[in-house]
Amino acid sequence: MTLADLAPGDKARLEEINTQDPGVIRLMMLGMVEDITVSMENIAIGGDPLEVGFFGSSVSLRKEQARHFKVSRITTGD
Amino acid sequence: MTESTEVKIPVSGIGIRHKARASIALIGNPNAGKSTLFNRLTGLRQTTGNFPGVTVEKHLGTVQLSNSALNLVDLPGIYSLDGNSVDERIAVDVTLGRVPGTERPSGLLVVIDATHIYQGLYLLQQLQELQLPTMVALTMIDAATASGITIDIAKLREAIGGIPVYPVSSISGHGLDELKTGLESITEIDTQAIPASWPELSETAEQLKQQLGHDWQRIDVIQALLQTHPDLAGKLEQQLGDETVADLRRRLFGEAPPPAVEARRRYQWVKNVITDVQEQAPLYVKMGAKIVRWTNRPWPATLLFFAVLLLVFQAVFTWATPMMDAIDGASSGLGHWIVSQMGETALSSFLADGVIAGVGSVVIFLPQILILFLFIIVLEDTGYLARTSFLMDRVMRTVGLSGQSVIPMLSSFACAVPSIMATRVIPDRRDRIATILAAPFMTCSARLPIYALLIAAFVPDEPVGWMNLQGLVLFALYILGILGGLGTALLLKSSALKGPIPNFMLALPEFRIPNFQTVAIKLFDRGRIFLKRAGSVIFVVAILVWTLAYFPRMDPAEHVVPITETHAADQSNIQNLQAAAQMEQSWLGRIGRTIEPVFKPLGWDWRVSSAVVAGFPAREVVVAVMGTIYAVGSEAEDQRLSEKLKSAKWPDGRLIFTLPMVLGLLIFYAWCLQCAATLATIKRETNTWKWPVFAWLYMTTIGYSGAFIVYQVGSLL
Numbered sequence: 110m111t112l113a114d115l116a117p118g119d120k121a122r123l124e125e126i127n128t129q130d131p132g133v134i135r136l137m138m139l140g141m142v143e144d145i146t147v148s149m150e151n152i153a154i155g156g157d158p159l160e161v162g163f164f165g166s167s168v169s170l171r172k173e174q175a176r177h178f179k180v181s182r183i184t185t186g187d
Numbered sequence: 188m189t190e191s192t193e194v195k196i197p198v199s200g201i202g203i204r205h206k207a208r209a210s211i212a213l214i215g216n217p218n219a220g221k222s223t224l225f226n227r228l229t230g231l232r233q234t235t236g237n238f239p240g241v242t243v244e245k246h247l248g249t250v251q252l253s254n255s256a257l258n259l260v261d262l263p264g265i266y267s268l269d270g271n272s273v274d275e276r277i278a279v280d281v282t283l284g285r286v287p288g289t290e291r292p293s294g295l296l297v298v299i300d301a302t303h304i305y306q307g308l309y310l311l312q313q314l315q316e317l318q319l320p321t322m323v324a325l326t327m328i329d330a331a332t333a334s335g336i337t338i339d340i341a342k343l344r345e346a347i348g349g350i351p352v353y354p355v356s357s358i359s360g361h362g363l364d365e366l367k368t369g370l371e372s373i374t375e376i377d378t379q380a381i382p383a384s385w386p387e388l389s390e391t392a393e394q395l396k397q398q399l400g401h402d403w404q405r406i407d408v409i410q411a412l413l414q415t416h417p418d419l420a421g422k423l424e425q426q427l428g429d430e431t432v433a434d435l436r437r438r439l440f441g442e443a444p445p446p447a448v449e450a451r452r453r454y455q456w457v458k459n460v461i462t463d464v465q466e467q468a469p470l471y472v473k474m475g476a477k478i479v480r481w482t483n484r485p486w487p488a489t490l491l492f493f494a495v496l497l498l499v500f501q502a503v504f505t506w507a508t509p510m511m512d513a514i515d516g517a518s519s520g521l522g523h524w525i526v527s528q529m530g531e532t533a534l535s536s537f538l539a540d541g542v543i544a545g546v547g548s549v550v551i552f553l554p555q556i557l558i559l560f561l562f563i564i565v566l567e568d569t570g571y572l573a574r575t576s577f578l579m580d581r582v583m584r585t586v587g588l589s590g591q592s593v594i595p596m597l598s599s600f601a602c603a604v605p606s607i608m609a610t611r612v613i614p615d616r617r618d619r620i621a622t623i624l625a626a627p628f629m630t631c632s633a634r635l636p637i638y639a640l641l642i643a644a645f646v647p648d649e650p651v652g653w654m655n656l657q658g659l660v661l662f663a664l665y666i667l668g669i670l671g672g673l674g675t676a677l678l679l680k681s682s683a684l685k686g687p688i689p690n691f692m693l694a695l696p697e698f699r700i701p702n703f704q705t706v707a708i709k710l711f712d713r714g715r716i717f718l719k720r721a722g723s724v725i726f727v728v729a730i731l732v733w734t735l736a737y738f739p740r741m742d743p744a745e746h747v748v749p750i751t752e753t754h755a756a757d758q759s760n761i762q763n764l765q766a767a768a769q770m771e772q773s774w775l776g777r778i779g780r781t782i783e784p785v786f787k788p789l790g791w792d793w794r795v796s797s798a799v800v801a802g803f804p805a806r807e808v809v810v811a812v813m814g815t816i817y818a819v820g821s822e823a824e825d826q827r828l829s830e831k832l833k834s835a836k837w838p839d840g841r842l843i844f845t846l847p848m849v850l851g852l853l854i855f856y857a858w859c860l861q862c863a864a865t866l867a868t869i870k871r872e873t874n875t876w877k878w879p880v881f882a883w884l885y886m887t888t889i890g891y892s893g894a895f896i897v898y899q900v901g902s903l904l
Contacts, residue, residue, distance in 0.1 A: 128447040132690040137450035138267045139694055140305055145458070154485045155581045158590065158691050164305035164461070165336075167695040169577045169590070174690065 110182065112161065113175035115149040118186015122146055127177040132170075139168050146183065205256035207249050209374050210290055212282050214314065215298030216306050217264030218570065218696040220326035222246075223357040223705050224298060225261040228367070252371050260292065266306055266694065268313045268406070269415035269446055277611075283317065283406060294320040294373045301331035301338060301354070304465065306694075308457045311347065312384045316392070316406045320376035321350050324366055328354040330699075334476075335468035343464040351376070357702065384456045388412070388439060399426060412436060413445045479698045489578055495571075496665075499562045501658045503635070507554035514554075518547030537733060545729025545811040552636040552807075553717060559632055560713045563601050564706050570696035572597060580691050586673050587680030589613075589691040592622040596672060599629030600665070601713070603865045607872055617684040621676045623869055624882050627860050628672035630665045632717070633807040637856050638664055640810055644829035645849045667857045671889070728801055728808045732815045735775035741768065775816070789855070789891070790848035790898045792837060799855070806861035847901025851894035859890030 115121055123143055128134060140163060141147070150167060151160040157172045215221045229248025246261035262278045277286075284291025295314060299307030304325075314321065331338065344352045351369050355362035392408040399408070410416035411423035412435060424432045440448040482491055522539035529535035566572045572594055580590030591613050599606035606626045613619040630638075638661060646657050654662075680686070770776050779793030786796040794816050802809035810828075817831040835843045860866070860883050869879040 126447075128444050132692060134444060134446050134450070135690075136692055137447055137454075138269060138309075139692070140309065140450075140454055140457075142451050142454045145454075151483055151485060151577075153577060153581055154489060158577060158580045160483075160577060160695060165302050165334075166306060167697065168692065169580070169695055170692045171580075171690060174692065 110180055111176045112147070112149075112178040112180050113159070113172045115180065115182065116186060117149050117152055120146060120148045120183045120186075121180040122183060123178055124181055125179040130174060130177050132174045133177045136168065136170060136174060140164065140166065141168065141178065147180070149186070205251060205254070207256045207258040209293040210258040210260060211294045211296050211370070211373065212292035213259055213261045213296050213298060214278070214282055214310075215264060216266055216300065216303065216310060217694065218699075219264065219298045219300040219303070219307065220357055221264060221298045222261060223702045224324060224326060224355065225259060226702075226705055226708055227357050227360070227363060229259055250367065250370065252367050254371060257370060257373070259296070265310065267310060268410070269413070269449075282314075283404070292319065294322070294376075296370070296373070297321060297323050299323055299325055301325050301328045302334060302336060302697075304338070304461065305454075305457055308347070308460060309453050311350075312453050312456065315348070315384065316389060316409050318378045318405060320373050320378055322366075322369060322373055322376070323347070323350055323352045325352055325354045326357060328362070329356045329358065337466045337468070339464045339466075343460070346460045346463055385452055391435065391439060395423075395427075399423075412439065413449055415446055483574065485578070488574065492575055492578055495562075495566070497654065497658075497662065499559065501654065502562070503555050503558050503661070505655075505658075506558055510554040511551050514547070514551045518543055518551070522547075533737065536737060537730075541730050541733030541737075541815060542726070544814045545733065546726055547814070550718070552639065552810075553714065555635055555639060556632045556717055557710060557714055559635070560601055561706070561710055563598065564709045564713075565701050567598075568699065568701035568706060570698055573693065573696055576693060577695060584688055586677040587686075587688055588618055588621060588676055589689040591689070591691060591693060592618065592625070592676070595622055595626055596629055596669075599626040599631060599672075602631050602633070603627045603629070603862065604868045607865065607868045610872070613689070615686065615689050617680070617686045618689045620873060620878060621679045621684050623872060624679060624878065624885075625672035625676040627862070627865050627882065627886065628668050628675060628858065630668040630857065631862075633805070633862065634856055636807050636810040638853065640813075640829055640832075641849055641853060644832050645844060645846065664853060664857055667854065671858050675885075728804070729811045729815055732775065732797075732801060732812050735778065736770060736773050736816060738774060739772075741772055770816070788899070789851050789894045790843070790845065790902070791852070792835070792843050794835070795843070795852070802861045804861075804863045806856070806859075809861075845902070847898045847904075850901060851898040854897055855890045855894040857890075858886055858893055860886035 110121075112121070112123075123141065123145055126133060126137065126141075126143060128137070141161070145163050147161050147163045149159065150162045153159075158169050159172065159175055160167055160169045161175075162168075213221055213225055225246060225248060228250040248259045248261070250257050250259055260281070262281060263275070265275045265278045268279050268282075280286050281289055282292065282295070295317070297307075297311050297314060299311065311321075311323065325338070325340070325343075328338075338354075340352050340354060344350065353362055353366040353369055355366055357363075388409060389405070392405045392412065395408045396403050396405050407416075407419050408423070411419040412432075414420045414436075436445060439445075482488055522543045525539045525543070526535050529538075563572075575597060576590035576593035578590075579593045583590055583592055592610070594612070595606045595609040597606075598609055603626050606629070607623050610619045610622045610626070613622060642657050642660055646660050649656050651659055775797055776793065779797040782796050782800060783791075783793040786799065791799070794813070798809050798812040798816060801812045813832070814828050817828055817835075832844050833842075837843055866879040866883060869882055870876055873879075
């Protein structure tokens with residue numbers, strides 16, 4: 110399962126990151142690294158981009174990049 | 188005994204102004220409260236300028252301490268030193284002393300948002316490699332407390348190697364005095380005492396630095412090894428040999444890309460520190476936060492976005508009216524008073540019709556422009572502007588751009604110049620140029636005067652639902668600008684600037700109540716810039732136009748005004764006809780007649796044509812020019828410019844300002860690039876004349892064509 114598969118309100122743990130995509134490295138610099146818990150905050154109209162929250166911050170990214178983050182779901186949202 | 192001759196001034200009550208002894212850079216993540224802290228510390232003792240060679244705004248201020256003073260430099264917010272966009276690279280280069288002509292700061296005041304220490308501590312770690320005296324201002328401490336976050340300051344200080352940490356609240360002012368006392372000794376902090384959070388990297392870099400020589404700093408070597416600075420990486424490989432550098436990299440980073448390893452490594456350290464120093468109480472979400480969260484959901488947020496836009500246009504029209512009436516009354520009153528005191532001479536006409544009418548017709552729009560800027564500044568400071576790029580990313584994708592182009596385009600509603608500079612956050616050059624060429628289509632504040640004038644004169648002031656027809660027409664003009672911009676981006680991205688659709692990643696700030704002082708300072712700045720332009724460019728053009736319209740004088744005896752029976756007794760009409768005849772044979776009239784054929788297909792007479800041509804250097808001049816042209820012809824009448832436009836006629840008696848002509852004129856204004864400052868900025872930002880020349884020809888052509896079609900088709904109906 111990847112970050113792109115989460116529904117709004119879901120919480121998940123980042124397990125493995127494919128660092129070959131330059132956009133992914135940029136997201137890692139913003140703090141999206143392995144072993145942190147993220148929550149899917151919002152998905153824009155049309156299904157893309159996504160808003161992901163972690164450590165009190167919010168970052169928006171496209172599904173295309175989100176697919177490079179393997180996750181394990183912790184809880185599902187309402 | 189010399190003392191007895193001096194006048195003694197009690198020291199208390201008068202602030203002693205010390206001369207700044209060192210320069211400190213204020214650095215931190217975007218939205219960490221840097222500017223608010225900067226304003227708090229420096230008060231109004233600040234200046235805005237540019238760094239030499241680059242166009243990033245430099246905010247300089249002086250902070251007065253009890254025994255000395257320091258210069259503070261406020262830099263654009265960054266997340267890391269691995270500058271990805273032009274803007275970030277500049278902030279980094281200034282901090283690192285790489286910008287020629289700018290002194291390397293002698294210390295760093297790192298601003299960390301207490302609710303976002305995760306990203307703040309990441310930047311702090313990278314900054315430690317600069318080996319500069321460093322202090323931390325922990326801002327938003329009250330916001331952190333409110334959301335259940337407790338930070339153990341003593342433990343934090345210990346965890347970051349003893350760097351002094353000052354919790355502050357820029358809203359209440361709590362902690363500022365302690366911070367100022369601490370700043371007193373910032374330059375005495377021993378830089379060697381700061382322990383490295385990644386010792387292998389720091390030590391390797393330190394050793395290489397000794398080996399490489401004087402022009403290398405530790406941070407340079409680190410960035411060369413990490414490959415986050417291509418020039419330095421190349422230089423290092425050249426000096427040490429490709430093999431050696433590759434070996435070093437493999438030893439330090441393994442097989443993964445070095446910046447990814449850096450992120451993993453440093454954020455691991457940050458997580459350990461946070462576990463140690465921060466406690467998060469079980470989150471009790473307050474009502475306000477719940478509302479904000481709900482409004483961030485896709486549908487409510489999108490609807491709110493359009494509701495806010497509509498509100499802005501309504502406000503611009505309705506709130507400003509009383510102030511505009513007052514300014515109008517004052518300027519025409521002043522003009523009349525001058526004429527009544529001095530009599531009708533060339534000088535009194537120059538002062539009343541040239542200077543006062545010209546400048547007054549621009550200053551009158553100050554209330555509207557301030558209201559517009561107030562909204563934009565507040566939206567920016569609440570974090571809402573950044574959220575719109577999330578909402579609009581999908582739309583921008585259809586024209587080949589990303590949500591990152593939204594902020595420059597939205598700030599273009601105020602002025603295209605800062606918005607073109609704001610495109611620096613866009614990493615890809617093609618996307619950046621497409622955004623730069625789309626931005627001037629957005630309705631800037633300089634277009635407002637002419638829109639306002641024409642709408643007030645020719646659109647009925649009647650309610651349409653909860654809106655009003657005038658506000659609605661203005662809204663339509665903004666939409667026209669947006670369509671022009673998006674169409675241009677689409678055209679360019681599918682032809683000359685063809686390329687993949689850019690990535691979109693952006694940190695979204697949470698909702699914040701803007702700081703009053705910060706908003707006030709920004710608003711004051713904008714108003715000052717507008718008045719400065721009104722007082723310089725517009726003033727000069729108004730005088731030039733008055734001169735061209737006033738000379739050469741005709742001899743009244745030679746020119747017999749044809750008097751028809753219907754108004755034979757009407758003295759003021761005779762004066763008007765005389766004035767009109769004078770205007771026609773003036774230099775301006777002659778120039779206007781020469782260019783009239785070019786604009787005749789758009790339904791413009793020579794007066795409108797000359798006003799438009801005069802507006803090419805700066806479009807807000809047009810209203811001033813019309814003010815001058817029409818004022819010089821009607822001293823006997825006392826009416827607003829809009830009334831004068833309504834009664835303007837062709838020689839054969841037909842009205843000039845018909846609905847198709849006015850609509851065409853508005854379209855011309857919506858699409859035409861009449862701004863020398865914008866052209867100069869495009870040149871500077873793209874480093875070539877190709878793009879400004881293209882933008883000008885392209886926009887003028889489609890503006891003219893739009894006006895032509897609307898007038899010709901509209902006149903047939």
